[in-house]
Amino acid sequence: xxxxxxxxxxxxxxxxxxxxxxxxxxxxxxxxxxxxxxxxxxxxxxxxxxxxxxxxxxxxxxxxxxxxxxxxxxxxxxxxxxxxxxxxxxxxxxxxxxxxxxxxxxxxxxxxxxxxxxxxxxxxxxxxxxxxxxxxxxxxxxxxxxxxxxxxxxxxxxxxxxxxxxxxxxxxxxxxxxxxxxxxxxxxxxxxxxxxxxxxxxxxxxxxxxxxxxxxxxxxxxxxxxxxxxxxxxxxxxxxxxxxxxxxxxxxxxxxxxxxxxxxxxxxxxxxxxxxxxxxxxxxxxxxxxxxxxxxxxxxxxxxxxxxxxxxxxxxx
Amino acid sequence: xxxxxxxxxxxxxxxxxxxxxxxxxxxxxxxxxxxxxxxxxxxxxxxxxxxxxxxxxxxxxxxxxxxxxxxxxxxxxxxxxxxxxxxxxxxxxxxxxxxxxxxxxxxxxxxxxxxxxxxxxxxxxxxxxxxxxxxxxxxxxxxxxxxxxxxxxxxxxxxxxxxxxxxxxxxxxxxxxx
Numbered sequence: 001x002x003x004x005x006x007x008x009x010x011x012x013x014x015x016x017x018x019x020x021x022x023x024x025x026x027x028x029x030x031x032x033x034x035x036x037x038x039x040x041x042x043x044x045x046x047x048x049x050x051x052x053x054x055x056x057x058x059x060x061x062x063x064x065x066x067x068x069x070x071x072x073x074x075x076x077x078x079x080x081x082x083x084x085x086x087x088x089x090x091x092x093x094x095x096x097x098x099x100x101x102x103x104x105x106x107x108x109x110x111x112x113x114x115x116x117x118x119x120x121x122x123x124x125x126x127x128x129x130x131x132x133x134x135x136x137x138x139x140x141x142x143x144x145x146x147x148x149x150x151x152x153x154x155x156x157x158x159x160x161x162x163x164x165x166x167x168x169x170x171x172x173x174x175x176x177x178x179x180x181x182x183x184x185x186x187x188x189x190x191x192x193x194x195x196x197x198x199x200x201x202x203x204x205x206x207x208x209x210x211x212x213x214x215x216x217x218x219x220x221x222x223x224x225x226x227x228x229x230x231x232x233x234x235x236x237x238x239x240x241x242x243x244x245x246x247x248x249x250x251x252x253x254x255x256x257x258x259x260x261x262x263x264x265x266x267x268x269x270x271x272x273x274x275x276x277x278x279x280x281x282x283x284x285x286x287x288x289x290x291x292x293x294x295x296x297x298x299x300x301x302x303x304x305x306x307x308x309x310x311x312x313x314x315x316x317x
Numbered sequence: 318x319x320x321x322x323x324x325x326x327x328x329x330x331x332x333x334x335x336x337x338x339x340x341x342x343x344x345x346x347x348x349x350x351x352x353x354x355x356x357x358x359x360x361x362x363x364x365x366x367x368x369x370x371x372x373x374x375x376x377x378x379x380x381x382x383x384x385x386x387x388x389x390x391x392x393x394x395x396x397x398x399x400x401x402x403x404x405x406x407x408x409x410x411x412x413x414x415x416x417x418x419x420x421x422x423x424x425x426x427x428x429x430x431x432x433x434x435x436x437x438x439x440x441x442x443x444x445x446x447x448x449x450x451x452x453x454x455x456x457x458x459x460x461x462x463x464x465x466x467x468x469x470x471x472x473x474x475x476x477x478x479x480x481x482x483x484x485x486x487x488x489x490x491x492x493x494x495x
């Protein structure tokens with residue numbers, strides 16, 4: 001079966017997941033993002049490449065940061081941006097979702113940026129709009145499944161600071177079970193040939209069979225951090241926790257919070273990443289989050305350039 | 318067909334430009350061929366202002382047709398554009414669309430005092446009201462053929478004009494309408 005995100009020529013038609021994305025497509029996105037970083041530092045932070053195109057931000061699940069960065073990215077490409085925050089509490093989501101899409105398609109949308117609590121919703125939309133080849137779908141996070149632009153901006157950040165993926169040791173720490181960020185990053189890292197990807201967390205917060213993704217699994221954070229080049233902390237997703245997976249946030253911090261002492265176990269030049277928003281004192285200590293090894297704010301800046309790159313490439317297909 | 322010697326055209330351009338540039342003039346080359354030429358002109362003319370390079374991919378008018386090329390380079394404009402005389406440099410002037418894109422991009426950095434255009438070869442076929450003030454040679458190239466500048470690194474960076482049968486894919490070329 002054809003990869004649903006690629007067109008017949010193997011070019012990117014939608015961005016739904018990093019899983020299965022060819023290496024050269026990822027490299028193209030990262031390289032293009034590199035050129036957009038310079039534009040965001042100019043006086044006029046805008047290029048005309050998406051002029052006259054309409055980008056619809058469809059957020060069926062709240063997210064201020066991701067929505068804002070997509071909005072800024074689209075505006076810097078000169079697109080018209082329409083933000084729709086759609087409450088999902090209504091019944092019959094499947095029906096109403098595709099009805100919404102049909103209505104927006106009739107308004108001559110060019111791109112849908114979709115955030116949805118259900119895994120696979122962006123796929124469903126992409127399949128639904130197959131008859132309109134000018135329409136592109138970008139997954140801005142679906143359920144526990146994928147968050148490809150976050151994964152790509154993490155890859156961009158790693159490449160910016162560490163250059164060569166094939167020499168890297170990257171540790172992903174925390175609530176991997178609920179994390180679409182972790183899944184997207186792990187697929188990206190393995191596609192880019194990263195030899196050592198580690199996941200660190202309590203058994204209750206690691207998905208069963210996670211080692212099949214090609215990662216090494218650690219339940220002891222001290223052991224897992226030893227000698228790594230980059231640490232990616234995940235947010236403890238309180239709102240997703242069902243049942244007693246953890247004793248308490250304090251307990252979690254003791255075992256899996258990133259402190260200066262734990263950071264000292266990684267390589268001396270190791271960088272600290274976090275997709276945000278951070279829970280200070282839960283998964284990361286303030287001293288580390290604001291410390292010299294933290295690249296958490298550069299991640300946000302790169303995130304805009306990466307989203308610009310994705311939208312520019314899609315619009316060119 | 319017989320192509321002119323790019324090195325000779327380059328020398329001719331330098332002599333045309335020598336009397337025209339001011340201490341303020343900044344030179345900007347369009348990647349890839351125009352940037353090589355700009356590099357050469359910048360050196361030979363001994364300009365003090367650091368040279369700039371533009372990759373106009375984000376300003377092109379044919380994104381929908383040709384897509385975004387694989388390697389978009391960051392544009393470098395390491396000087397204040399506002400109020401400055403600019404010398405825009407490209408290897409081959411054809412439809413004028415690349416120059417239009419380049420001017421639009423330059424104006425996003427500021428309002429230049431003036432922009433002059435220097436090209437190695439003007440092959441005619443303009444689709445826009447754009448002209449080069451400085452030109453190495455005029456050349457009739459059959460439509461459908463692509464004229465580009467190459468740099469022979471093995472021969473110390475010697476510039477050579479090349480004619481190819483058809484437009485290269487945007488993935489490998491500068492994606493211009495030359």
